[in-house]
Amino acid sequence: MSFAQNEWLEQESTNFKIIYRSSHSHLVPQLFKSAEEALEVLSRIFNYTPSEKIIINTYDAYDYGYGAATSVPQNFIRLEIEPMEPGYETIPYSERFQWIISHELVHIVVNDHSSNVESFARSIFSKVVPEQIQPLTIIYSLMTNYNRYTPRWHQEAIAVFWETWMNGGYGRTLGSFDEMYFRSLFVESNEFPTENEIDTKLSHNSFLLETIFYIYGSRFASFLSLKYGPEKLVSWFRTEPDEFFKNFESKFEDIFGVDMEDEWIEFVKFEKDFQSTNIKKLRTAPLTDTKRISTENFGWVTQPYLDKSGDNIYFGFHRSHQLAEIQKFNLRYRLSTEVASLPTPSMLQVSSTAFDKNLGLFFYTTNNNQLYRDLWVLDVDKNEKKLLFKDCRVGSLTISPSTHELLGIEHSASSAALVYSLYPFNKLETLVQFEVGEEFQQLSISPSGKFLAAVLHQSSGEQKIILLDMDLVKTGQKVKYEVLYNSGSPENISWSMDEQYIFWNAYTSGVSNIYRLNINSLRVDVLTHTLRGLFRPLCVTQDSIFAFEFTSSGFVPVMIANQPASQVPAISYLGQLILDKYPELMENNLSTETAPFEQLKILPEKKYSGLNSLSIQTFIPVISGFQKQKVIGFYGHIADPVLTHDLNFEIGYSPFKENPLGPKFHVKLKYDFKKQFEIGLDHNATDFYDLFNKRKRGMIGTKLRLGHTHYWIYDNPLKVKQQTEVALYRSIQFINDNLTKVSQPDFMVAQTIFDLKNQRRSIGSSDFEFGNDFTTTFMLFASDPNNPELAYQIWTEFGDFSTWLFKHNVLYFKVAAGYHEPNLNLAQSRFYFGGFGNREVENVDVKQYRKVFRFPGIPIYELGADKFIKLMLENNFPPIRTSGLSIRRHYLNHIDFSIYSQGLVLKSDQGNYFADIGAQVNFVFKHWDNLENTLSAGIAKAWSDTKADWEWFISLKLLKN
Missing domain, CATH: 2.120.10.30 (TolB, C-terminal domain)
Structure with missing residues (x-):
């Protein structure tokens, strides 16, 4: 059977489903063989039974191969099928598909493995992904997949350990690059990082980037296996049925009988002694003069x-x-x-x-x-x-x-x-x-x-x-x-x-x-x-x-x-010491011979159907806000593995009497088709963040929208995107966070946004540092066809990033201008300026002052205009990275600080010329090692030809965009 080149196909085995293009079909038997054999070994090691079929989705989108795995909302491995990037023996590997799959399956097995309590929660809510639109998903995600919330080095430690022994010794546990790295640290008398500093400092500033997680994770695992044995190492990662949300640090103390922080110190001492011994061996012969x-x-x-x-x-x-x-x-x-x-x-x-x-x-x-x-x-x-x-x-x-x-x-x-x-x-x-x-x-x-x-x-x-x-x-x-x-x-x-x-x-x-x-x-x-x-x-x-x-x-x-x-002279490998002490590890080596296709028990190839593959990824009871009302309801997310169809919704009811005249029934729904076409329906739509904020976004009325996203150019670092949307509004009273009254309750808005970005950043930065962005937006407003009114607006923004004075000190210049065809019967079509934009609890970008219609120092949406010119000059100071400010698995990751000044020319009742100066600080926190929140504070003062004013804010942004 033949299918179009761009269509997905699928086949299933006992424990796996592989979704692939027709040009990848020659790989399927080997992928099934590698996956089934690796899972058999890992199931024995970790006493694991898959909770569902594991999906392997093959891609040919990059020129170097790699793998990536997740256990939420389903067990899923993305497999880039090209040869891996060579160099320095950073990744010693044998048959690359077997090697990648065995590594990624360790992540699946460890993270999907659940206690009785987690299994019960999953049976009701599924395995929940944290989502900004409904932050209560964080709680349900912790309830249904607690193993996922550990540091990256911890996740990679066990995967690297078993990648090596399942592939006949080809893996980073026996790799030369890692030996060279630790040997060089010792030769240079450099300090070893604490386990917290690996994430907060080293992975951001080192030229090794995220490779540093693999290096330290695998080395710590090797140390533990050599000292305590592989079985105890596995016990640290294995989930027992009677466990009750035990974090990896507490579990470490239970398994090894010592505090993990103290054992990390012992690990550093051991590594220094080990490298000292190797260096003594090397010094037995004359060194080359370099x-x-x-x-x-x-x-x-x-x-x-x-x-x-x-x-x-x-x-x-x-x-x-x-x-x-x-x-x-x-x-x-x-x-x-x-x-x-x-x-x-x-x-x-x-x-x-x-x-x-x-x-x-x-x-x-x-x-x-x-x-x-x-x-x-x-x-x-x-x-x-x-x-x-x-x-x-x-x-x-x-x-x-x-x-x-x-x-x-x-x-x-x-x-x-x-x-x-x-x-x-x-x-x-x-x-x-x-x-x-x-x-x-x-x-x-x-x-x-x-x-x-x-x-x-x-x-x-x-x-x-x-x-x-x-x-x-x-x-x-x-x-x-x-x-x-x-x-x-x-x-x-x-x-x-x-x-x-x-x-x-x-x-x-x-x-x-x-x-x-x-x-x-x-x-x-x-x-x-x-x-x-x-x-x-x-x-x-x-x-x-x-x-x-x-x-x-x-x-x-x-x-x-x-x-x-x-x-x-030759050095000793830490991995070889493990193998000498525990030779039985090599008994886990997978076969490299290709099994006959008929022995793999694979179902016949068929065309992939996104509709038939839909599954409930999240279905949870939630509480949300709608203006001053509390809303009780359900949040759900339904999608297929490759996101051909992606639906999320929230349906709720207001049972309380905060506002007796307010609407009781609430619906918010968004459907994406192939991440290109979107349908949305908001009917008295809830906003979780209305529970905490004075400025409410829950809008009375109904909004039906159709959208389309198209990339004209997607060629890093240059991306040119166009987003088009047509939205119908019914029974609307206010817009702009319920602060701007509309002149007509029923109207339509059609808009298209042309967005160009060509931006780059260097290792150690926390934001873009070089390049440009350019955006042009055109909006058309139309009222009830029985009494038609039309208006339009167009505006353009251009921004330029560059560094000056010192590393990561970024100067950002931005200019914007816009024109609106006046129509007093469509007040909602005007431009409205003012404010920082940050609410007390937020889910949008913390640097709201960069947006074209924000103007800190002036109350939000206070300035209405039909045309404008705006300039902004901003200096972002280098990020301050810390490591000591932590409570358990909650810590300060880094601090960003910026100052800026803006100028605005427009015609309004409050003046024609405005200027401001402001500053903002952002404290970026990590929670349970994988979740990010940002606490922001800002202050600004504004002047005009008629008055002066100032404002400040403190805001907590939940999760990372």
Whole structure:
């Protein structure tokens, strides 16, 4: 049976449902096999029985593969099917689908596992997702999925532990990168973070970003398993039937008999002793003299390239507190010069790059972290860039400076292909299509263009450097290659200019060192012996090699001698100590052989039906507000797994007598189709936040709306979106939080919003720091057709972000202007200005003063106008990140502070010229590690040509937008 390429298909096995595109169907048997086998092992380990079929939804939306799992509102794994991003052995893996699924299933098993009390709550309310529109969902979410509310490092700890042993030792517990990170911390005498600082500080400021959760989580789990045994570690994560909402810290003390904070201190002491022992081993042989040629730390780096003069090295980098960029590094004067900004860097490789030194052309990719990669070329002499191939999905670039042939690896539908383009690079042609599991990476063509070296990662977990003859490759026949080296995850290949040597780095001894191979004799020499690790070698002269040395803050450029090291001792791995003590862990290794399709007991393939797949995700009793009334009712959320259909509703009744004349029956409903089309119905609609606020949003009357959202461009960082809505209002009395009286109760509003955003931020920021936003809104108002009245308004906003003075200090300039065709019979069509906008308890963005119709210092909605011009200048200071202010699992994450001034020109009864100055502070809190609330306070004073006024506010925003 064949279906349209863009339609979803589905198949089911005993415990899983896989939803996929037809182009992914060849993966389904292997996915079912991997999932069922992994679940069988994990069910035995954790004494777990699935509460429902686990959904695996395959996507091919990005160029690098990954997995993500959630247990609410249902057990769901998103699986990006492309080869994973290579680099540094940060993720040692074997067969990638089995590896990803086994890791993600640990999250499902641990978080879905419920006590008797949770199971009872789930049978009534389902597994509830916290939602801003109805914050009581927070309470029900804690009742129905309490395991979900632990720190990210805790979540990843157990998943990394079992990913390793379920895949024959391929996992981060036995990974070289983690060893290098902790060894470097010790060498640099850096302090280890507390477990709270991992989230509040380190994950925001480190170039490792969220990888830091995996590193510390897995290391702490390894320490515990070595000290107390794997079974006790599992007990910490296993949920017993008689448990009653026991948090992970209390459970830790019950299991291990010690306070977790005290044990974290013991973990740090152990790690320092362990690294000290390793470093003593390394110091038994002479260390290589690595000469640092820069005081700068560059974070993550791309492959370096020597220019034609031999004086400059080009490479890209992405470090903390700075946007990624391409730079020229002068070897003689040791000076760095920015060549171009590098948007959308990926985590490890930053960007795929190549450099033709004879033409002076630097090739690089964008959309490296999301979407499909674009291929650009930069003329480094003219400083001119050009888009060569959009959405080409090509990486692992290399180019011959002699033949000017550009080669790369294209990712598509889970497999890879070798592609090339001839100067002047007008088209890409496919040379070889590889099988799924054959992951060709990090190409390096010889200077003459005769040979191609590459890294090959196979499903066995083996990674090797191979050599191919380009003449044979161009024939398009099956690839034949010669294996040059296969130990220590070798990578980052480069050639000597005389084509006699190949260089790379590998963890053969447990430490990444530089290796050299003589092409003629095939002799391999190890050139370095270091404490930390060296990467990305580049032969600069016959006697010297450029490389990057790892530090816990990123990579630093160094020079080393091009001569063999005398001796290279090996380190011990913490994971190996665990395996030596508990060899039975390897009994959990999953089979890598593909089972016959008929043995998997899979139901026949069929077309996915969103309607047939609808399920009740939330159905809970709630209390809400409607102006001064309290409303008792139900909140519900019904959707299918891929959100083809998404319906949420709240229905309630006002049984009390706060307002005897007020409406009693309330309905609020919103339906989305494929997140593109929307239907909404509000009839005396409730607003939970009316329970707490003086300014009420619950509006008497009925509103029926139809909406559509379309992205004209979705190409990070540039997004161009248009939202269109037509709304019919009936029996309306007031708008604008019930502060503006309408002139006619029945009317229609049609509006379209054109929104462009091109914004970027650096590691360590809390908001956008660079780029622009542009919005144009057109609204048409019409009254009852029996007595028609028309009016329209249009306004435009433009904003610009930039940093100045110091890191993360952001200057935001905004200008706006609007015009309204006056119609006294449609008062609701005018512009209304004033106020901060923040209510006492809120669910909208805390920086309300940025909105075009807000003007702090003037009472809200007080200024009515038909046309206006508005300017705003704002300074956002760097976020203040703290770690000590906490009560149990509730803590202050960071503080934002901003000052601003606005100017407004309009014609109103209260004046024509207005200016204000204000300040706002936002305290961002984390609750149960996964929920975020913000406490804000602001003050502003305004002046006009007729009067002066001021105002202040304190507001609590629930949950994160």
